[in-house]
Amino acid sequence: MPTLLSDRIQPNTLMTPGVGDGLRLSQPGGEGFGKMLDGLVSTVDTKQTQADALTKRVLLGDTDQLHQSVIAMQEASVSLSLMVQVRNKLVDSYQELMRMQV
Numbered sequence: 001m002p003t004l005l006s007d008r009i010q011p012n013t014l015m016t017p018g019v020g021d022g023l024r025l026s027q028p029g030g031e032g033f034g035k036m037l038d039g040l041v042s043t044v045d046t047k048q049t050q051a052d053a054l055t056k057r058v059l060l061g062d063t064d065q066l067h068q069s070v071i072a073m074q075e076a077s078v079s080l081s082l083m084v085q086v087r088n089k090l091v092d093s094y095q096e097l098m099r100m101q102v
Contacts, residue, residue: 037086044083047076 051072058069 051076
């Protein structure tokens with residue numbers, strides 16, 4: 001019989017969103033949020049590296065699939081925009097916390 005997610009949750013366990021893979025379980029005070037951000041940055045870097053490689057192959061004449069290069073560049077651009085928006089929301093949240101009176 002498959003185990004349910006609620007059966008595996010221990011007390012003091014948080015559910016944090018993973019990048020592209022649903023919810024992950026992490027202990028409070030762990031590196032769940034930091035790992036999520038690292039995953040986001042590495043995903044953006046990978047997409048940009050792939051787009052650069054495809055563009056280079058098209059420019060060198062190794063392949064004639066220009067459309068794949070353009071699609072990869074657009075994916076890299078969208079993922080970078082998403083990362084910038086996440087960063088902006090984090091900065092806004094931090095500034096809002098700093099304005100709170102104790």
